Amino acid sequence: MVIVMRDNATADQIEAVEEKIRASNLRVHRVDGAIRTILGAIGDPSNVDIREFENMDSVLNVVRIMEPYKLCSRTFHPENSIIRFNGLELGSDRIIVMAGPCAVENEQQIYEITSNVAQAGATILRGGVFKPRTSPYAFQGLGMDGLKIMRQAADEFKLPIVTEVLEPGQIDLMYHYIDIYQVGARNMQNFPLLRALSNMDKPVLLKRGMSATIEEFLMAAEYIMSGGNYNIILCERGIRTFEKYTRNTLDISAIPIVKKLSHLPIIADPSHGTGRREFVAPMARAAVASGADGLIIEVHHQPDKALSDGPQSLLPDQFQRLMEELKVIAWAIGRTI
Ligand code: PEP
Numbered sequence: 590m591v592i593v594m595r596d597n598a599t600a601d602q603i604e605a606v607e608e609k610i611r612a613s614n615l616r617v618h619r620v621d622g623a624i625r626t627i628l629g630a631i632g633d634p635s636n637v638d639i640r641e642f643e644n645m646d647s648v649l650n651v652v653r654i655m656e657p658y659k660l661c662s663r664t665f666h667p668e669n670s671i672i673r674f675n676g677l678e679l680g681s682d683r684i685i686v687m688a689g690p691c692a693v694e695n696e697q698q699i700y701e702i703t704s705n706v707a708q709a710g711a712t713i714l715r716g717g718v719f720k721p722r723t724s725p726y727a728f729q730g731l732g733m734d735g736l737k738i739m740r741q742a743a744d745e746f747k748l749p750i751v752t753e754v755l756e757p758g759q760i761d762l763m764y765h766y767i768d769i770y771q772v773g774a775r776n777m778q779n780f781p782l783l784r785a786l787s788n789m790d791k792p793v794l795l796k797r798g799m800s801a802t803i804e805e806f807l808m809a810a811e812y813i814m815s816g817g818n819y820n821i822i823l824c825e826r827g828i829r830t831f832e833k834y835t836r837n838t839l840d841i842s843a844i845p846i847v848k849k850l851s852h853l854p855i856i857a858d859p860s861h862g863t864g865r866r867e868f869v870a871p872m873a874r875a876a877v878a879s880g881a882d883g884l885i886i887e888v889h890h891q892p893d894k895a896l897s898d899g900p901q902s903l904l905p906d907q908f909q910r911l912m913e914e915l916k917v918i919a920w921a922i923g924r925t926i
């Protein structure tokens with residue numbers, strides 16, 4: 590249930606409504622918007638008489654949220670959420686591009702690629718150090734040693750870091766080295782991991798599971814929000830379909846659909862979404878044109894030698910060209926990059 594307060598509601602009146610929500614055995618989630626305050630009453634509202642709230646002078650209206658997700662629903666929070674970190678805003682007019690290798694491989698590799706993507710205008714450095722590989726025999730990542738060299742490279746080029754966390758035990762270890770925790774497609778419904786991240790004060794990039802519906806995707810975001818971490822960036826990274834030509838099918842339509850259903854920002858991953866270098870740029874352009882708030886793109890200076898995902902990694906000059914093209918698309922839809 591969402592209770593929309595009148596524009597002129599006083600602090601005491603808002604507090605009185607919050608008290609009444611708590612007295613009904615519901616939890617309060619308060620959103621102070623630019624114009625008015627909205628109070629979410631979270632829990633089972635079946636025994637609550639909605640009219641008691643409607644009759645309060647300070648209340649403009651009361652809306653039941655019909656969707657199973659509440660906190661990430663646009664009904665609860667009509668304005669777009671903007672995720673703020675490291676002086677950046679994700680979800681505002683500026684499109685944020687995260688770029689870097691699939692995996693951190695060694696010091697020379699991460700410095701080279703960080704330098705390339707920073708020069709081309711990327712805003713955030715991506716790179717995996719704990720790799721969720723399909724085969725237990727494939728390269729599993731450099732772990733914390735990799736994260737430390739990635740941090741040094743990122744600092745040299747003044748870029749924040751996004752990297753994947755695989756299990757709750759890694760969260761605290763990674764905390765001081767990272768700026769955004771990434772939850773990979775394979776872990777979208779790893780509920781203990783989502784719950785553990787819900788206590789953190791750093792943003793979470795939540796990737797859509799490869800067979801998750803949009804509703805399941807939003808329910809995973811709800812897990813993180815329900816513990817108090819509202820800093821969530823959703824990521825469409827392709828889903829499994831009958832089509833074999835590409836690694837996954839990038840569900841571009843999920844971008845405007847998520848924007849309709851939720852206030853959370855959403856970015857696209859055309860690298861895992863296609864699995865093939867030649868299709869990364871067209872899908873990146875399409876994602877921005879369809880309203881994505883950002884992109885996450887794999888770049889490698891020697892993709893033939895990459896320890897993971899070489900075939901879908903852009904060469905630095907291809908990435909640079911794409912960034913130039915994206916500027917034009919961003920301009921056409923009233924955004925910047
Ligand atoms: C990645 O970003 O390197 C990754 C493993 O992505 P996904 O979880 O989308 O497969």
Ligand code: MN
Pocket residue numbers: 691692861887897898
């Ligand atoms: Mn990858």
